[in-house]
Amino acid sequence: MLxxxxxxxxxxxxxxxxxxxxxxxxxxxxKYFAGFPEVVTLVGSxxxxxxxxxxxxxxxxxxxxxxxxxxxxxxFAVAFIPFGNLVLDAxxxxxxxx
Numbered sequence: 001m002l003x004x005x006x007x008x009x010x011x012x013x014x015x016x017x018x019x020x021x022x023x024x025x026x027x028x029x030x031k032y033f034a035g036f037p038e039v040v041t042l043v044g045s046x047x048x049x050x051x052x053x054x055x056x057x058x059x060x061x062x063x064x065x066x067x068x069x070x071x072x073x074x075x076f077a078v079a080f081i082p083f084g085n086l087v088l089d090a091x092x093x094x095x096x097x098x
Contacts, residue, residue: 005064006097009057010089013075016054017085019047024082054079065097 002008027043030036058075061067067075074091078084 005061006092009061009075010092012050012054012057013078013085013089016047016050016079017083019043019050020079020085021082023047051079067097 002011023043027039030039058072062072074088078088
């Protein structure tokens with residue numbers, strides 16, 4: 001399943017993207033509307049760890065398959081956009097790298 005560097009990157013992107021969505025759409029509302037700030041602390045820490053791993057995965061893929069600057073910046077930028085990793089994943093599936 002995770003044989004190629006792109007497959008590993010896509011999996012890491014999925015994890016990081018889901019953690020961002022959980023942070024924004026579950027943890028933040030629980031903090032502000034239900035009074036549970038601890039949830040943001042926990043989910044935010046997990047998301048932060050996954051984000052750092054995602055950035056390292058971008059570097060790994062860049063060195064393994066010689067990604068262009070456009071792919072590198074796109075991969076980094078989508079990490080800050082909700083559902084961005086899903087869009088990048090679809091583009092990667094259609095690209096010459098997969």
